[in-house]
Amino acid sequence: MLACVVALAAGCSNGKAKDKGKEPTAADTAVPVEVQSLRRAGHGRRVLRHRPIEAHEEAEVVAKVGGEVRQLFVEEGDVVKAGQVMARLDGDRLRLEVAQTEANLRKLERDYKRQLELSQKGLVAQGTAENAKFDLDALRASYDRARLELGYTEIRAPIDGVVSARTSRSATRSRRMTPRSA
Numbered sequence: 001m002l003a004c005v006v007a008l009a010a011g012c013s014n015g016k017a018k019d020k021g022k023e024p025t026a027a028d029t030a031v032p033v034e035v036q037s038l039r040r041a042g043h044g045r046r047v048l049r050h051r052p053i054e055a056h057e058e059a060e061v062v063a064k065v066g067g068e069v070r071q072l073f074v075e076e077g078d079v080v081k082a083g084q085v086m087a088r089l090d091g092d093r094l095r096l097e098v099a100q101t102e103a104n105l106r107k108l109e110r111d112y113k114r115q116l117e118l119s120q121k122g123l124v125a126q127g128t129a130e131n132a133k134f135d136l137d138a139l140r141a142s143y144d145r146a147r148l149e150l151g152y153t154e155i156r157a158p159i160d161g162v163v164s165a166r167t168s169r170s171a172t173r174s175r176r177m178t179p180r181s182a
């Protein structure tokens with residue numbers, strides 16, 4: 001270690017020992033430089049931090065009715081708009097249910113009108129027309145429910161965002177979304 005210190009000291013004093021008698025000139029102390037015009041530039045400093053990204057908002061998208069997935073329109077990483085159809089389930093059974101309920105509804109509406117006319121003429125009891133009206137209202141509610149369930153076969157995005165994960169839960173598929181701005 002002592003030898004390293006002595007060699008280092010000798011190397012540092014080497015240049016000064018030769019020129020000890022001379023006075024330094026401007027050429028000896030000159031440093032070469034390069035000149036450029038001033039211009040605006042970016043900051044250039046970057047800070048990298050490793051932190052998990054968390055969304056401000058998150059929505060789990062789950063099918064409201066059971067069924068086989070027939071069409072899948074988005075994958076993980078896809079950007080979606082609120083209301084956009086993400087997947088379509090098999091709705092054949094529900095379409096038939098809507099058609100059947102609609103046919104029954106038309107028939108019951110016709111029967112109710114006839115019962116009402118007969119009741120106004122005094123040919124049937126008032127209660128018969130009232131019962132037909134209650135049956136008609138109940139069937140309208142069933143028809144609306146069947147249409148609503150058919151609408152649920154189209155799985156739509158609840159928010160604008162990015163599909164961040166796709167998981168499978170029994171027969172239905174689930175998608176997790178994060179907002180696009182996150």
